Amino acid sequence: MMRLGEVVGWVVLGTVAVQGASACTNIVVGRKATRDGSVLITYSSDIAIMPRLLRVPGGSHAAGETVEVKGWEADDVRGRIPQASTTYTVLGLVNEHQVSMGETTTGGRRELRDRKGLLDYDALMLLVLERARTAREAIALVDALCREHGYGSSAETFSIADRHEAWIMELINKGPGQKGIVWVAARVPDDCLTVHANMSRITTFPLDDPNNWLYAKDVISFAAEKGYYDPKSGRPFSYRDAYHPDHGPSARRACAGRVWSVYRRAAPSRDFSDAWFRGEPGAEDYPLFIKPDRPLSVGDAMALMRDHFEGTPYDMTKGADAGPFGSPLRLRPLVFKVDGKEYMWERPISSPHAGFTIVNQTRASLPDLVGGLTWFTPDDASTSCFTPFYACMEALPEPYTTGDYRTFSWQSAYWVMNVVSNATYDRWSHVIPDVRAAQAEQEGTLLKMQPAIEEAAAKLAATDPKLARSFLTNYSLSSAETVFDRWRKLAEAIFAKHVDGYIKDAHGEAHETGYPEAWLRHVIESHPGRFSPPGKIGLTDY
Numbered sequence: 001m002m003r004l005g006e007v008v009g010w011v012v013l014g015t016v017a018v019q020g021a022s023a024c025t026n027i028v029v030g031r032k033a034t035r036d037g038s039v040l041i042t043y044s045s046d047i048a049i050m051p052r053l054l055r056v057p058g059g060s061h062a063a064g065e066t067v068e069v070k071g072w073e074a075d076d077v078r079g080r081i082p083q084a085s086t087t088y089t090v091l092g093l094v095n096e097h098q099v100s101m102g103e104t105t106t107g108g109r110r111e112l113r114d115r116k117g118l119l120d121y122d123a124l125m126l127l128v129l130e131r132a133r134t135a136r137e138a139i140a141l142v143d144a145l146c147r148e149h150g151y152g153s154s155a156e157t158f159s160i161a162d163r164h165e166a167w168i169m170e171l172i173n174k175g176p177g178q179k180g181i182v183w184v185a186a187r188v189p190d191d192c193l194t195v196h197a198n199m200s201r202i203t204t205f206p207l208d209d210p211n212n213w214l215y216a217k218d219v220i221s222f223a224a225e226k227g228y229y230d231p232k233s234g235r236p237f238s239y240r241d242a243y244h245p246d247h248g249p250s251a252r253r254a255c256a257g258r259v260w261s262v263y264r265r266a267a268p269s270r271d272f273s274d275a276w277f278r279g280e281p282g283a284e285d286y287p288l289f290i291k292p293d294r295p296l297s298v299g300d301a302m303a304l305m306r307d308h309f310e311g312t313p314y315d316m317t318k319g320a321d322a323g324p325f326g327s328p329l330r331l332r333p334l335v336f337k338v339d340g341k342e343y344m345w346e347r348p349i350s351s352p353h354a355g356f357t358i359v360n361q362t363r364a365s366l367p368d369l370v371g372g373l374t375w376f377t378p379d380d381a382s383t384s385c386f387t388p389f390y391a392c393m394e395a396l397p398e399p400y401t402t403g404d405y406r407t408f409s410w411q412s413a414y415w416v417m418n419v420v421s422n423a424t425y426d427r428w429s430h431v432i433p434d435v436r437a438a439q440a441e442q443e444g445t446l447l448k449m450q451p452a453i454e455e456a457a458a459k460l461a462a463t464d465p466k467l468a469r470s471f472l473t474n475y476s477l478s479s480a481e482t483v484f485d486r487w488r489k490l491a492e493a494i495f496a497k498h499v500d501g502y503i504k505d506a507h508g509e510a511h512e513t514g515y516p517e518a519w520l521r522h523v524i525e526s527h528p529g530r531f532s533p534p535g536k537i538g539l540t541d542y
Helices: 121-131 135-149 219-226 239-243 249-266 298-304 413-425 428-463 465-497 517-526
Strands: 024-029 039-046 066-069 079-082 100-107 155-161 166-173 181-188 193-196 213-215 335-338 341-344 354-362 373-378 387-390 502-504 510-512
Touching (some): 024 166, 039 100, 135 155, 135 181, 181 219, 219 239, 298 428, 387 465
Antiparallel strands (some): 039 354
């Protein structure tokens, strides 16, 4: 969001964004469900933009001062609203008080959308982060800002966390000409996690548990007024049924599959069925919250964001659709037609279409200056590298603020990550081992160093906060430069090693690779007789 020359979040130059961030995945993990007591929010935004990590400093503001309403998806200013007397520094989607956010678009009833509302979801999130000291304050601010200025996006699910607790908040507009939203917010149990992925997750909920459930006063009465719910029916009110009524089999397959894949990996002992996400009639929905079989680490959260349904019947690296080299790449559109009949690809968590992926980490065990950070990577998480950026940082690394979507640049982290990604997709089985080795080494080093870095920073924060801030700034800058340099060298190494259909060994000798037998069999069967030469086949040295 650009304000008086300052910017925060992820923005796009000009008008190159081709759609809203309508395809996103969030995982939200309570503090007792993580190894180190962190509250985690992951967020992957699959959108054709060039994201840049940017920062806005907080401060005190004079009475009568205003602020631009502007998010990261478009370069236009939607308007201005009164500025808060005090705002907090925000880096990415974490602020200096360790309030963290993410989102997925759920759509909801089309007749309730009002594009004239001043606040798009992205502008709303950033305004909230500048003003909230806790997750509960953030929820109240979402409501208050929409009532005052109007909400201009379709339905959303927000992930909202602070150092102690995590929430998901589902909200939807009231329709053209009406300011405000109807909403419900659920606290994630401390020992549990949840996932939302472009589909409403909240159904029925208690009305008398303010410690764990918050909601708009008119969330039920407004639904009754609009004819979305009949209080005389005897049925309990369901937020999803009222405001998101048409989740058919295709939507489940595209959205609920991502929930299932996190749940089946985080809690394999539960043996979650695929029936709901495959659209089977009468199948049971997945629970809103689950307790993982073991506490998750930050590295575990990163791994979950790299999922392509590996190890399941829907493994996108297997089968003819994965090509000869087992690629999970599936070109858009998600739904396609052949001979007039509709089909659809699987929709994984890790997508080639990702603009950025983050893992936000907040901790009560550390001072705010140290505890809040975002692990950020441009592009697809499965082929890129997460880098830690602390919310207290006073400067940003140039490669993560450089470039635009139109023009390639070796100086831009976004483009360097994309070079590696696009060099990997078409030759996945050959190249991904090199990428995973680089990820394991680079991220592994950063994760191993993190406790020592933060212990030193916490000690500095107790006596010299300014020095602690400088220490973490320098560490984050140097880490980012190291990752950027490593990925640029990785891109060069991939092109040098995997060249013209050969793979070079450690001595630089080129070797033929051929194709997997299963794929060759598919090719032969699809063209009977075509590849059978006359006579005996000799040595192929022509």
